[in-house]
Amino acid sequence: MTSAQITDRAQFGREWEEWHRAHEARRADPHGFLAVTGLHWLTSESTSFDGIPGLWSTGPDGPVVDLDEGESLDVAGAPATVEYGFGPIAERDGVTVGFDGGVIEVAKRGGHDILRPRRADHPFLASYAGTPTYVPNPRWRVAARFEAFDVARPTSVGSAVDGLTHVYEAPGELVFTLAGEEFRLVAFPGRGPGDLLVLFTDATSGITTYAANRSLGVPAPDADGWTVLDFNRAVNLPCAYTDFATCPLPPAENRLPIGIEAGEKTPLSRVQADDLVGAPA
Incomplete structure (x- = not known):
């Protein structure tokens, strides 16, 4: 379902509120x-x-x-x-x-x-009093075509911790159109079978959204390779809240030149560590 297929904006908003409330509950778990x-x-x-x-x-x-x-x-x-x-x-x-x-x-x-x-x-x-967000809007829910690589590509990315590198096996790219312009995002394996994960920055990063990264879970593509990017569900990684995180940074290809005014904004506060003793050089 693309944004054009959403006719009940109130229902869309309610579903987003329910999803984000559950996401916040997991984040604020006593051992989260x-x-x-x-x-x-x-x-x-x-x-x-x-x-x-x-x-x-x-x-x-x-x-x-x-x-x-x-x-x-x-x-x-x-x-x-x-x-x-x-x-x-x-x-x-x-x-x-x-x-x-x-x-x-x-x-x-x-x-x-x-x-x-x-x-x-x-x-x-x-x-913790919650994370500010953009108002959910169906215009940020777009169809995307998954283009699989012939062979999964080992992709090295930086980390929230200096000197640390993460390596992901990228299965392919997601191709989508916003405001008449085509964009591509390198996808990593997601949580469930066939699901995908996108790490990205955009023109809002460091202004209204967290500077280093945001994350978006993507449903498994259908038999024809189509899925949906719902940027309303773009969320902060743990490094937006604490220095005690090793979150991956987006690959260079995922630095979008446009502003994605959807999803979670920069947290209101974060934990800063004076010194991460023994961190990798």
């Missing part, structure tokens, strides 16, 4: 990204980190935590009270373990094993 209190980079040297139990290190066999007497973690519902090895973690994957006061995300980003503690009592989470 607004609850992250730090970003720690693991090395071969056993290291302690403020506020979380254990000495942490990593190597070819993945992250390891050495817990002292009286320290424990909840790992998949079972207590860990001594040394615990997580095994190798795949890129963009991770596990979450519990501790007294919160949870810890143990993950791999840009080839580095990291820890991100999350606490439900984090002041930033408590003070």
Whole structure:
């Protein structure tokens, strides 16, 4: 369905409100990204980190935590009270373990094993009052044609953290028309089977929308290669809210020269870290 096919603008607005309310609820979950209190980079040297139990290190066999007497973690519902090895973690994957006061995300980003503690009592989470948005408008919902590459292309992009690189297997490009002009966006794999993800900036970036990036989920193309880009559902990545994020930046091809006046705007506040100790050089 393109914008021209939408006749009930009130219904369109209600559906968008319902979607955005659910998106905000996930964002403000007690252990969601607004609850992250730090970003720690693991090395071969056993290291302690403020506020979380254990000495942490990593190597070819993945992250390891050495817990002292009286320290424990909840790992998949079972207590860990001594040394615990997580095994190798795949890129963009991770596990979450519990501790007294919160949870810890143990993950791999840009080839580095990291820890991100999350606490439900984090002041930033408590003070979060929502993200401003543009008023939803069907004109920003456009048909797009997916043009698959012959072979998925490894695509390296920068990160919100200096020195970190993300690599995605791009399956193809999305081609669409706005105001009579054709544009293309490199697409990455999305969450569901066949779904796509677009990272982009546009002429509003750094003015009314977050400067570094926005993200848009795209439904799987149909049998003829057609899908829909609903820019009303363009959202901020975690790096718009906190320095404790490793979000990817858009590929150079996805810097649109026009203003996409739709979706989420720049957040009203964000967490800034004085120093990301041990970040990749």
